[in-house]
Amino acid sequence: MRPDSLATGRSFDPALRGYIIHYHPGEANHxxxxxxxxxxxxxxxxxxxxxxxxxxxxxxRGVGACARFVSTHDVMASGDPRESTYP
Structure with a gap:
């Protein structure tokens, strides 16, 4: 008997199962x-x-399967016109 993946702390990965059936566009798919x-x-x-x-x-394959994070570092230099200074 295999232990439950949630009980062991591992996440479920269907690719580890081996053969996975896919739909192939333009072919006869049963x-x-x-x-x-x-x-x-x-x-x-x-x-x-x-x-x-x-x-x-x-x-x-792989599209939409995981989140995509993009980080940008927007550092404002002194004298930048976007920088607002209020008296």
Whole structure:
């Protein structure tokens, strides 16, 4: 029996499971659950029109999966016209 990932303090990473099924645009994609091939395709996922099984798009790996942080350092120099001084 495998210990629960939350109990061990590790976060869940589906890529560690090995083979992951993706939806491939422009190809015949059969649903792994029901075997049909009608899909509703979004920006990040494709959903089976019959059983609602969702698959990630093959060409969007890593996009939207994690937060993107951008830090800028805006240091105002003395005499900068944006600097306001009130008497």
């Amino acid at each position: 649903c792994p659950s029901c075997g049909r091939s009608q899909w509703m395709v979004g920006r990040l996922m494709a959903e089976c029109a019959y059983c609602e099984t969702a698959l990630p798009l093959e060409n969007n």
